[in-house]
Amino acid sequence: MDIALSIGAGLAKSTIAGEVNGELIDACDSVNEDATVRIITSRDAEGVEIIRHSCAHLVGHAVKRLYPTAQMVIGPVIDDGFYYDIAFERPFTADDLAAIEDRMKQLIATHYDVLKQVAPRDTVIETFAERQENYKLQLVADMPDEEQMALYVHQEYVDMCRGPHVPNTRFLEHMKLTKISGAYWRGDSKNEQLQRIYGTAWANKKELRAHLNMLEEVEKRDHRRLGKKLDLFHFHEEATGAVFWHPKGWTLFQQLIEYMRRRQQQSGYIEVNTPDMMERNLWEKSGHWQNYQEHMYTTDTPDEKTLALKPMNCPGSVLMYNHGLKSYRDLPIRMAEFGKVHRYELSGSLHGLLRVRHFTQDDAHIYCTEQQMLDECTQIIRLVLDIYQQLGFSDVSIKLSTRPENRMGDDQTWDILEAALVDSLKELALDYQLNPGEGAFYGPKLEFVLRDAIGRDWQCGTLQVDMNLPARFGLEYVDDKGERQTPVMLHRALFGSLERFTGILIEQYTGKLPAWLC
Amino acid sequence: MLTISETFNDYASRLANVFAASSLRVELDNSNEKIGYKIRQQTLQKVPFMLIVGANEVESNCVNLRLHNGEQISFDDIESAVDYLTQACRPPDVIDQQELIQTSIQALKTV
Numbered sequence: 001m002d003i004a005l006s007i008g009a010g011l012a013k014s015t016i017a018g019e020v021n022g023e024l025i026d027a028c029d030s031v032n033e034d035a036t037v038r039i040i041t042s043r044d045a046e047g048v049e050i051i052r053h054s055c056a057h058l059v060g061h062a063v064k065r066l067y068p069t070a071q072m073v074i075g076p077v078i079d080d081g082f083y084y085d086i087a088f089e090r091p092f093t094a095d096d097l098a099a100i101e102d103r104m105k106q107l108i109a110t111h112y113d114v115l116k117q118v119a120p121r122d123t124v125i126e127t128f129a130e131r132q133e134n135y136k137l138q139l140v141a142d143m144p145d146e147e148q149m150a151l152y153v154h155q156e157y158v159d160m161c162r163g164p165h166v167p168n169t170r171f172l173e174h175m176k177l178t179k180i181s182g183a184y185w186r187g188d189s190k191n192e193q194l195q196r197i198y199g200t201a202w203a204n205k206k207e208l209r210a211h212l213n214m215l216e217e218v219e220k221r222d223h224r225r226l227g228k229k230l231d232l233f234h235f236h237e238e239a240t241g242a243v244f245w246h247p248k249g250w251t252l253f254q255q256l257i258e259y260m261r262r263r264q265q266q267s268g269y270i271e272v273n274t275p276d277m278m279e280r281n282l283w284e285k286s287g288h289w290q291n292y293q294e295h296m297y298t299t300d301t302p303d304e305k306t307l308a309l310k311p312m313n314c315p316g317s318v319l320m321y322n323h324g325l326k327s328y329r330d331l332p333i334r335m336a337e338f339g340k341v342h343r344y345e346l347s348g349s350l351h352g353l354l355r356v357r358h359f360t361q362d363d364a365h366i367y368c369t370e371q372q373m374l375d376e377c378t379q380i381i382r383l384v385l386d387i388y389q390q391l392g393f394s395d396v397s398i399k400l401s402t403r404p405e406n407r408m409g410d411d412q413t414w415d416i417l418e419a420a421l422v423d424s425l426k427e428l429a430l431d432y433q434l435n436p437g438e439g440a441f442y443g444p445k446l447e448f449v450l451r452d453a454i455g456r457d458w459q460c461g462t463l464q465v466d467m468n469l470p471a472r473f474g475l476e477y478v479d480d481k482g483e484r485q486t487p488v489m490l491h492r493a494l495f496g497s498l499e500r501f502t503g504i505l506i507e508q509y510t511g512k513l514p515a516w517l518c
Numbered sequence: 519m520l521t522i523s524e525t526f527n528d529y530a531s532r533l534a535n536v537f538a539a540s541s542l543r544v545e546l547d548n549s550n551e552k553i554g555y556k557i558r559q560q561t562l563q564k565v566p567f568m569l570i571v572g573a574n575e576v577e578s579n580c581v582n583l584r585l586h587n588g589e590q591i592s593f594d595d596i597e598s599a600v601d602y603l604t605q606a607c608r609p610p611d612v613i614d615q616q617e618l619i620q621t622s623i624q625a626l627k628t629v
C-alpha cells in the first residue's frame with residue numbers, strides 16, 4: 001500500500017492487492033527486498049478475481065450474522081463469480097438469499113477494513129473451535145504441514161484463506177447473489193448435503209449490468225424451460241438421461257434428420273442401419289470392453305451370451321464394411337447411420353438435452369484410399385460449414401488436435417493424416433486453432449465450434465482420422481494391381497448428438513424456430 | 519387454424535384437410551374460446567402462422583393469415599395461401615437447391 005501511495009494517492013485509493021515477482025500479495029503485506037512490483041486494481045483481471053473471492057468471505061460474514069448456527073465450508077472463485085458452501089439445519093429459500101444479499105450490501109456500505117492476521121496453527125484451531133466451525137477445523141486438519149495460516153478478519157467474522165483479499169469492503173459494491181443449489185461435503189454424494197450460494201461480482205456497475213443481462217438472456221433461452229413451455233419434450237425419473245419427445249419436439253427432431261438425410265444423399269452418402277445390441281466379443285475386439293466399460297449398458301441372455309448396447313456406431317459400421325470384399329473401385333464408401341447410442345454418465349453430469357445418456361448421432365464413416373483422404377476431408381468440411389450456415393450459425397471456429405504422446409502408428413503415417421486435415425483447411429482458406437498433442441491415440445481430429453446468438457460456444461461436429469479400427473478389424477480392399485490394402489477410415493458427425501443439437505437450436509432461436517422445423 | 523366460432527368448425531376442418539394434404543403441418547383449434555384468447559395462446563406457443571376462419575373466409579373462400587409478429591396477409595383464394603405457406607415452410611437446403619436450379623435454367627436459356 002505504501003508503494004502505491006508513493007506513486008500517488010489516487011492509485012493508493014484504488015489498490016486492491018499487489019504482485020511481487022509474479023506472486024499476488026495483500027495490500028497490507030510488506031515488500032522486504034528488491035523486487036518487481038505491480039499494483040493490482042479493479043482494472044486488472046486479478047483484481048476482479050480478488051473482489052469475487054472477498055465477496056465469498058462477505059457471504060460468510062452476512063450469513064453468520066443472520067443465521068449464527070450456520071457453518072461455513074469453502075468459498076472459492078469461479079467463472080464470473082463465486083460461491084460459498086454452507087451447512088445449515090434447513091434449506092435456504094429465495095427470501096433467505098435476498099436477506100443475505102441485503103445484509104452484504106449493508107456491510108459493504110459501512111466500508112469496513114478487512115484485516116489480515118497470520119496466525120500459528122494452534123491459534124487457528126482455537127479460533128474455529130470457539131466458533132464451532134467444524135468444517136473449517138477439518139480443512140485445517142487436511143493441511144497438517146502448515147505451521148501458520150492467514151486469517152482474514154471481517155469485523156467479528158473470521159475466515160481462513162490463502163488470499164489475497166481486498167483491504168476494504170468498498171471494493172465489493174458491484175455484486176449480486178444469483179442462486180442456491182445443493183452440494184456435498186468434499187463433493188461426495190455419500191457425505192453430508194450442503195447448500196451452495198452463488199454470486200457474481202464485477203469492477204463496476206456497467207459490467208455487472210451486462211453480466212446480469214446475459215444471465216437473464218441465458219435463462220430466457222434455457223431449452224429445459226422452453227421445452228416445457230412449448231410442450232416439446234420431458235424427462236422422467238424412471239429413465240434418467242433419456243428424452244420423452246412430445247409431438248412438436250419430435251417433429252423438430254425428425255425434420256433435422258430429414259434435412260441431414262437429404263444433404264448426405266446429395267453428397268454421395270449411403271445410409272445403413274446396424275444393430276443396437278451386439279455381443280461382447282465385438283466390443284472386446286474394438287477395445288470398448290477394455291477401455292469404456294463403465295459407460296456401457298450390458299445384459300446377459302438365457303443362452304449365456306453377454307451383449308452390450310452400442311455406445312458408438314463405429315464397430316457396427318466396420319462389420320458392415322467387412323461384409324463382402326471391396327475393390328478400389330468401390331471407394332470411397334460414405335456410410336451414414338442415424339444410430340442411437342447409449343452411454344452411462346453420472347446423473348450429476350446430465351443436463352437437459354445437452355447431456356443425456358441415450359442419444360442419436362448423425363454418424364458417418366468414410367472408407368477411402370490414402371490418396372482420396374484429402375479430397376474427402378475437404379468435402380466434409382465444406383458440407384459441415386454449409387449446414388451450420390443454413391441452420392443459422394455463421395460464426396464457426398475449428399480446432400485441430402494433433403498426435404499425442406501415447407499413440408499408435410509411425411510418424412510417417414501421422415504426417416500423412418495430419419497433413420490431410422491441414423491441407424484441406426488450407427485449400428478452403430480456413431483458420432484453425434491448433435491443440436498440439438490433443439488428438440486420439442489412433443489419429444488426429446478436427447472439432448467444429450458454433451458461436452450462438454448470445455456469444456456462447458458449442459462444440460458440435462467432429463472429423464476424425466482413424467488407423468486403429470481398420471487394422472484391428474482387418475479391413476481390406478483390393479487395389480488396381482490386385483493387392484490387398486487397408487483403407488483409411490474417417491469418422492464424422494456434423495450435428496454430433498441430435499438431442500443436443502435440438503437443445504442448442506431451441507436456445508439459439510429462443511424457441512421461435514424457423515417454420516420448416518415447426 | 520383458429521375458428522372464430524363453432525359455426526365455422528365444419529368448414530375449418532375441411533380447409534385444414536386441404537393444407538394437410540399439401541404436406542403442411544396443420545393443427546385445428548375449434549374450441550369454444552374467444553378468438554383473442556386463441557391467438558394469444560398460439561402466439562405464446564410460438565406458432566409461426568395462424569389461419570383465422572370466420573364468416574368472411576367461409577363466404578368468399580379467402581384466407582387470412584396471421585404471422586407470429588402480428589403481421590397479417592390476406593389471400594383471395596385457398597390455392598395462393600397453400601402456395602405461400604409451402605414456400606414459407608421450405609427447408610433452407612431446398613430453397614438453395616431451387617435457386618440453383620433456377621440459375622441453371624436461366625443459364626441454359628442464354629446459351
Ligand SMILES: [Zn+2]
Pocket residue numbers: 312313314365491492
Ligand atoms: Zn465412428
